[in-house]
Amino acid sequence: MIKVEGLTKRYGPTTAVNNISFEVARGEIVGFLGPNGAGKTTTMRILTGFLPPTLGKASVAGYDVMDHPLEVKKRIGYLPETPPLYPEMEVVEFLDFVGRLKGIPSADVPKRVDSVLERCALGHVRHKIIGHLSKGYRQRVGLAQALIHGPDVLILDEPTAGLDPKQIIDVRKLIHALSGEHTIILSTHILPEVSGTCSRVLIINEGRLEASDTPENLTARLQGHDSLWVDVDGPAADVELALSAVPGVTRVVRENGHSPRTAWQVETANDPEIRSQVARTVIERGWALYEIRPIGLSLEEIFLKLTSKEEAVEQALVGEPGADSSGTAESGETVPAVDRGESSGGGAA
């Protein structure tokens, strides 16, 4: 449905979008995730034909955005970051105007307006002046505006930005309800949004596409290693040494536990066997094991990992999913653990 190849956009010396390529299939909900200024809005604006790309191609439903802008615009419903509303108009009149502007035959316009009003739960404010509406309602009018001509593709730029939690849930439900008949691209810098609504996530940072996968796969891929939460009653220094000594453990981080117990986040290679070894180690030393459970990386962490610049993180990114790769790909992280492992081994001996 949407195909983007080598898209680049420069504003003078700054590159807002740098060689991005992706495809979106019909009916998919794809989330653009990235910090502010990452190039999400620019990418969307190019797709909608609002901005021309510097390099590369983008097409919607088979029509190139530069060569056939009108065909593309007919098929796209676009909600920019600030909904494009005329504050002096009534909701109904505004939607009527947009409907005509989008090329709906005059006779069908009232019918379409009624149907989007219902869809976006705007029926009771239809004769209100847009300028008098609350932010949540304006956002919904913005959505109604994007939907009115029944576009194949919906492009929503931060659809829940600035809304209160209840309104966020409403808008998300609405987006979810739309997913059947429209292909949707939405952008956000809030993570739960993507994991809640999107079937695929594109992580964009500094104009580059950093990752593209389902929320689940992305988590798994970054995991390459498992993380364990271990709650132990024992002397902190000894516990750390002992845990680090377990073969397969790559990193041990102390967390806040219930004193006098200590809690640890233990990163290990992707092998369930290690869990039992960790447990055995703790028990064999005679410490009390209160809790041991696997923890998955939340998207939030992935996002931070993907978009922060630490070298270790970049190496983690290179890592392939699967247990066997962890040894090589994470060598940068492994080294300190091994060091500690050796020294602890020496101490124990």
Place this chain on the structure above:
Amino acid sequence: MRNIWTIARRELYSYFSSPIAYIVLAMFAVLFGFFFYSAVAIFVQFSAQAAMQPGAPPMNVNQFIVQPTLGNFGIILLLLTPLITMRLFAEEMRSGTIELLLTSPVHDYEIILGKWLGAMLLYACMLAVSLLNLSILFIVSTPDWRAMLVGYVGLLLMGGAFLAMGAFISTLTRNQIVAGAVTFCLFLLLWVLDWAGSYNTSIIGRICSYLAIAPHFEQFSKGVIELKDAVYYLSAIAAGLFMSKRSIESLRWRA
């Protein structure tokens, strides 16, 4: 065509749902009413004097009332058209609604023409108000309606030129005040250009007086259509709209 009309209608709607239309029309009614009143007052005084002198030719309503009143019309336009045009694009760019227009399946020229037409419709309302005044003449006298019609054609052309140039300036900024001020300065300059021509007969002086906007209306106000005057206004309209289109196109590159 349908798109142009859709945009023009919305534009007119916005004028009338904000105070702008009412303020512009009210100010126009006062100013035009005063010009009309003073022309009539002078006419009454002169015709009283003429009645004293036997053998004097009868005074002509067109020449003494219609022509000076319409001739002064330009001064009102100078003041009021920047108020009409300054928001045309500046407001859309500030509020972000330009993004709606530019991502809708319409051509750039349809957006420009639609907005200009919307402004022209408000201007037509001003002309209608002025006709209310002039129609009094038909009750008390028999002015030549054909000459008056030509005068109004001239007014439409002159107003169209003002509005097209104002629309262009409005595409250059997202600040309405800036757009309004620059527009007013440009119009004032175009207005006073023929002062240079009046005492300077060099080539520059002649160019200045040809570029000035007011002298081209003189023949129209007398009821005469001169080709060069019509061409002047039509090319000003075309230039204004064309530059607006270019400017809107460049928005995509500048944004």
